[in-house]
Amino acid sequence: MRHLIDSVDLTTAEVDVIINRALDIINNKEMYAEACHGKKLATLFYEPSTRTRLSFTAAMMELGGNVLGFSDAKSSSVSKGETVADTIRVVSSFADIIAMRHYKEGSPRVASEFSRIPIINAGDGGHAHPTQTLTDLLTIRRELGHFDNLTIGLCGDLKYGRTVHSLIKAMKRYEGVHFVLISPEELRLPDYMKHELGENYSEYATIEEAMPLLDVLYMTRVQQERFDDPAEYERLKDAFILDTEKMALAKENMVVLHPLPRVNEITVDVDKDPRAAYFRQVENGKYVRMALIYTLLSWHDKEPSHKVDTFITDQICNNDRCIVTTEPVEKKAYTDADGVLRCYYCDHAL
Ligand code: NCD
Numbered sequence: 001m002r003h004l005i006d007s008v009d010l011t012t013a014e015v016d017v018i019i020n021r022a023l024d025i026i027n028n029k030e031m032y033a034e035a036c037h038g039k040k041l042a043t044l045f046y047e048p049s050t051r052t053r054l055s056f057t058a059a060m061m062e063l064g065g066n067v068l069g070f071s072d073a074k075s076s077s078v079s080k081g082e083t084v085a086d087t088i089r090v091v092s093s094f095a096d097i098i099a100m101r102h103y104k105e106g107s108p109r110v111a112s113e114f115s116r117i118p119i120i121n122a123g124d125g126g127h128a129h130p131t132q133t134l135t136d137l138l139t140i141r142r143e144l145g146h147f148d149n150l151t152i153g154l155c156g157d158l159k160y161g162r163t164v165h166s167l168i169k170a171m172k173r174y175e176g177v178h179f180v181l182i183s184p185e186e187l188r189l190p191d192y193m194k195h196e197l198g199e200n201y202s203e204y205a206t207i208e209e210a211m212p213l214l215d216v217l218y219m220t221r222v223q224q225e226r227f228d229d230p231a232e233y234e235r236l237k238d239a240f241i242l243d244t245e246k247m248a249l250a251k252e253n254m255v256v257l258h259p260l261p262r263v264n265e266i267t268v269d270v271d272k273d274p275r276a277a278y279f280r281q282v283e284n285g286k287y288v289r290m291a292l293i294y295t296l297l298s299w300h301d302k303e304p305s306h307k308v309d310t311f312i313t314d315q316i317c318n319n320d321r322c323i324v325t326t327e328p329v330e331k332k333a334y335t336d337a338d339g340v341l342r343c344y345y346c347d348h349a350l
Contacts, residue, residue: 002299003112003119004292007130007170009305015137015170021291022138022284029062035294036065042095043069044087045122046078046102051260051282052122052131056099059289068095083327085114092116097297099131104323106345109307113329118296125321126160126226127346132259133166134292135285140216142284143255143277149176153210155240156182156220156265158189163259164220165193172196180210184239186232187222192349195338207240211249217242219258219265219278226321243267250275257281307344308334315350317343 004010010018025032041060045053049071057067070076078087084102088111091098098115100108101122108121123129140147152171154164158181168189171177179201181189194201204210211217219242227233242256247270258266258278270276315333317324323345324331332344341350 001118002296002302002304003108003115003121004130004296005108005112005119005121006128006307007133007166008173009130009307012173015134018134018288018291018295019138019141021295022134022287023142025287025290025294032063032290032294034064036060036063036297039063039065039097039297040095041065041067041069041293042091042098043067043071043122044076044091044098044100044102045069045071046073046100046107047123048072049101049122051285052101053099055282055286056120056122056131056289056293058286059293062286063290063294065096065293084110084323085327085329088114088119097293102323103321104326105319105321105348106323106343109345110323110327110329118299120292120296123162125346126162126165126223127321128166128169129162129259130166130170131289131292132163132285133170134288135281136163136167136218136257136259137170138284138288139257139277139281140255143280144215144253147171147174147177150174150215151178151180151213153180153182153207153214153217154189154220155207155210155217155242157187157222158183158193158220159187160223160226161220164189164218167218168193168196172200178202180204180213182207182210182240184236186236187239192340192342192347195336195340207242207246208249211246212251214250214254217250217254217256219256219262221258221261221263221265238264241265241267242270244269244273247273247275310334311344312341315341315343317346317348317350319343319346319348322346322348
């Protein structure tokens with residue numbers, strides 16, 4: 001059995017399998033109409049979502065399967081104090097596959113340790129969002145045809161934006177990819193993510209300076225719900241706004257992506273520009289989730305992917321957004337390629 005907890009749980013060859021499956025679904029929708037007949041997807045959403053939950057639901061429906069679950073933790077036993085581990089053990093008896101979103105970082109990893117069915121991480125706190133990454137990759141593939149040698153600008157909230165973190169991890173595996181980081185000082189990419197990039201990034205203070213270099217501009221919303229201080233959010237929320245004047249500085253075949261929801265960071269007149277791909281991206285999200293559900297259900301006898309081979313136990317994670325601070329899970333850490341000790345669940349340096 002295989003889970004999808006982090007965007008790099010899939011090898012690049014496996015990413016190709018899923019993207020090619022999504023392209024096949026787009027071209028042969030009727031062939032997949034009963035592909036998951038009799039199967040059930042449980043959507044466990046402990047945090048608000050429109051696109052992700054509905055696209056998982058639509059995806060399973062278009063595969064001929066059924067969907068059950070909750071969209072608000074308050075309406076589930078979580079409000080009675082049930083742990084993720086127990087909820088997952090229970091849901092494992094009712095469904096064939098789980099898509100889970102949780103505000104605590106590392107929750108889906110914990111879930112995968114207790115589940116008898118595949119777990120898909122639909123977003124955990126500010127940590128990771130691998131199905132958005134598959135959506136982004138399918139969109140880049142359909143818009144530009146390849147991943148190698150692209151210059152990708154990431155703009156906005158690079159600190160809390162989980163879609164950014166997952167996209168970087170997945171894209172840095174392709175040849176010649178360069179990242180251009182554009183964010184306010186306070187919302188810079190966390191150090192643990194900068195490690196991931198090695199030499200392959202540069203930082204710019206304005207969109208204007210970076211624009212002519214880019215093949216892809218990935219805009220993001222400032223993640224209001226992760227701020228402890230509302231005044232800080234107010235100060236930073238409009239730091240970078242993409243408008244038609246800035247679009248005029250971009251390459252002719254550059255593409256603008258955004259995981260959505262948009263707040264103010266892209267003016268609506270940019271929507272008319274053919275390079276604005278964010279609404280096409282949403283549609284790709286449904287197809288790639290169809291491909292993912294179909295593939296994970298067919299991989300039931302595949303060896304699990306191992307995040308690391310050896311753990312160090314009893315290390316305390318100091319990230320107050322990590323699941324280990326609120327649930328009785330076994331404390332585990334690992335040493336990364338640079339020799340840094342990290343929490344197994346949320347990847348923060350210890
Ligand atoms: C993103 C998320 O939830 O992280 N949205 C999504 O899944 N499409 C981005 C965001 O909320 O800003």
